[in-house]
Amino acid sequence: MTATLDPTPTATASADAPVDTFDSLDPANGDLVGTHPVTSKADVDAAVARAREAAGWWGALSFDERAEHLLTWRSVITRRIAQLANLSHRETGKPHGDAQLEIILAIDHVAWAAKNAKKVLGPSKVRSGLLMANQASTVEYKPLGVVGVIGPWNYPVFTPMGSIAYALAAGNTVVFKPSEYTPGVGQWLADTFTEVVHGRPVLQVVTGLGETGNALCTADVDKLAFTGSGPTGKKVMAACAENLTPVIIEAGGKDSLIVDEDADLAKAAEAALWGGMSNAGQTCIGTERVYVHEKVFDSFMTEILGQAKGLRAGADAGAKIGPITMPSQLKVIQSHIDDAIAKGAHVALGGSDAVGERFVQPTILTHVPEDSTEITEETFGPTLAINPVRSMDEAVELTNATSYGLAGAVFSKKQGMEIARRIRSGMTSVNSVIAFAGVPTLPFGGVGQSGFGRIHGPDGLKEFTYAKAITRQKFKPVMMLTSFERGAKEDGRVAQLITLLHGGKQTLK
């Protein structure tokens, strides 16, 4: 095992005082990619104070002015996509093409958030109702101020961008703590945005490990958007509770892909393989479990094993699967595979020997006992647990028998939508996998141990605002209800009116 590759702080001499730093390493070979400061509590507080000042300027811009800046940033990222993809490839180990795909999706989200913030968050008139017919009512969504964002390493651009772009478009400034495995990518994003706004600290990065993340949770931020593992999410919530800081938690998952008897098996196998193995299985919304109707189980297995031929992990250009980014995860992947096999799972591909020093070869297990960790816990490696089911009812029941509830997929010609609706998760793709993540109008987030709150789409914009309700009196009311002048006559009239409006035909039976 190469546990030494996990970031650890070291004291480095600087011009005036020793500064703690940490290294970001290439997980494919251990090469140094960059050295970054471990931002102290005092420096996090200072960044938040700068962000608060900048929020005065950024928040006062019109939606159109903010959109102009965000769309410029979108273009800068697009034109420099190869540079960013290369950095992400080096810090995460993912193939260059996969790094680029992730950035492409993120760019689309920046554009959507920029173009739609005005329509979603700007003032809109709402009906006042008969009782308050003399009032003109409006609702609008105001920025919170400063938003803290804490991100993971697995999708170091796409994932935090779901919070950053939407928070910025809503008029907030942002302080971002990227994962200690991908600090360079985080810094690149902040540096390019700072170029766009001519040096103003609208989007800042504080690099560091867990302690820096904790410092951001307890700093003077108005909301904290966290994406990462459930156990860290609980610590984040506890720290945020100190100041009653609201949080969004985007945590892990154990998503399943369901294959019905009438499904297109070739397409379902292609999706399961990609959903489970791409990004070396390190995808929160990746496929970890597959439930296949028993009538088509054997055909599905023939199909997926055929498609998996030649698929392998490695550092060369021909390998479609990169290394495990976080070396400590290798132990977890090994233990899940071993636990499943010890409990009676069949090895269809890979197996216990698939876990190497830095890479894990694709592993497919079948007939995996439902109480093994390969089924109950997030594996975050290129493994699939594929089990036959007697019916779609059983597939839904097993899918929902988890404390997680992030996403999932269904392959079925006739019942896709119906099955999708029965899955207790935030997002489901029918006859494809992970498609919802690329649709900017759709909310993204989970239920249960997968967290709460939503990024993306109108819900994602509103997540970084507070609703402001205003009523404006248009004319004197016929009956003045909110006055000590109100007497028995008015009370009688208003009682008559409410009976007329809501007495209704519906009575107790």
Ligand code: NAD
């Ligand atoms: P992690 O929980 O180890 O770390 C996430 C971030 O939290 C890092 O930046 C880390 O430095 C920071 N952190 C650590 N301790 C902290 C503390 N005490 N206070 C504040 N911040 C702290 O997660 P990870 O390994 O980086 O990411 C993988 C996890 O993220 C997986 O579980 C995956 O499913 C999940 N994930 C979820 C989504 C989603 O949208 N639901 C997206 C991507 C990843």
